[in-house]
Amino acid sequence: MDQTALLISGLTIFMLAIFVGWEVITKVPPTLHTPLMSGSNAISGITIVGALLSSGAGDMTTAKILGMLALVLATVNVVGGFYVTHRMLSMFKKKK
């Protein structure tokens, strides 16, 4: 695929995802807004995928070193984010 086609398909995905996100997230009640923030924050750690691709390279290049740094940061984001969200959500209980 040439670059223009890639860009257009990327933009299509981008637009659609924003609409889906909008529909899904407007339904989150205010009670869960903090877990929503920490949980969605963990999802933004998806850059870990990019970090993996760079840090897994065979030769020790600038890109690889940068990739490893990003890998650590993104992992903190992902692991810490999902974990702390889980901790919070486990506390929400209904009336006994």
Add this chain to the structure above:
Amino acid sequence: MDNLTNVAYINVAYIVAAVLFIMGLKGLSHPRTAVRGNLTGGLAMLLAVVATLFHHGIVDFKCIVGGIAVGAVIGTILAVKIEMTAMPQLVALFNGFGGLASVIVAAAALSENIEATAPDQASTSLSFSIATMASGFIGAVTFFGSLVAFDKLQGLILKKDLRFPGQQFLNGALFLLCLGLAWWGVMTPTSFAPYWLLVLAAFGLGFFLVVAIGGADMPVVIALLNAYSGIAAAATGFVLNNSVLIIAGSLVGASGVILTMIMCKAMNRSLPNVIFGRMGEGGEVASADEVYEGKIKSTSGDEVAMLMDGVQRVLIVPGYGLAVSQAQHAVRDLADLLEEQDITVEFGIHPVAGRMPGHMNVLLAEADIAYDKLIEMDDVNTTIGQVDIAIVIGANDVVNPVARTDPQSPIAGMPIINVDKARTVVVIKRSLSPGFAGIPNPLFAADNTLMLFGDAKKAIHEIIAAVKEGL
């Protein structure tokens, strides 16, 4: 398996991951399904990571395992150690890490691209260059802005909001500088210098944008930085032509934007006003002396306990003061005690109470208070006339009736919890000092209001002791 089929399988896994992310967020639409929703999100991330490892370009697993191990240990420690009251700081910090990760991933992609391209025959596409610059710019603003937000919430170095003349001008200049550097970077795709200079300038912009914002405006900033971190991830997705990054990033971006809008609406302010303006600018306001002089009735724990005798409905309205004094468990004890005497106890939650969206709800949930007792502002207001006693704990501007009555006031039109319409109001507060808006609150001087001065936790313990004595 040849490389092409391999990539196809990886992409299918990415689609599944994207679907799971969406389903996970959907789970957050109710507390009952939220735990599962979050786990679904985690599973999606795991799937995306594992699928990526099958990529033919990944040959060195030692570095990957090492990097993930270090990150996982740090992340786990942070997540386990954090106090619920400090959640805004932690979210700010994680936001920052996400932003910086985007900056560095884009840098790595750029570096690969430069090394692969001979200097005289730049084959880099325009969309790649633009996406790289966007990723670096947004990620860097997110990173430094989040660091400043973290610093302020934690009360480390910059405790006050820093404002100086020409700040807007400086921000504008920095933004133009960033645009210029991005342009330079797009024009010279084989050079690294413009990218790092752009990141540096964007650090500065992130710093000066957030350093001016403080206190009760923090929920807006955190929500906005959350949106940025998502958009940065989506931009990185364009750099790598990776659909799962684009989808996940846009979901987060949408989430942050929605929360930002909700927060702004709950303060009746526009986003530019929060970022560039200042609360409390505007019309003439009555001085504290005029409002309070001779009208303040101070009360004691004993008296409040006596008031509770024989009432039917009590509404508790928490604010940031509750978090500061860690009074959530004391409040739960009080609520339990009152419920034993067949008094209905509910909690009225203002959307911007605390330092991040939903901050109060998490604190009260931590103290084992059932989520169906946490009532949203609009629902509280419709039945406020039937409330016998409203107890305001460490909240000020969000219960200030001038928002309703005085069109000249800086908080005019801001939706508030109308506690002044309850039969009796008890305000637990350290002093008569103004809230973030910097204006006096006539609620404190109202005929049906009693002030219980002191630390929230201590004051509530006094009430509890007195109620128990009276039993």
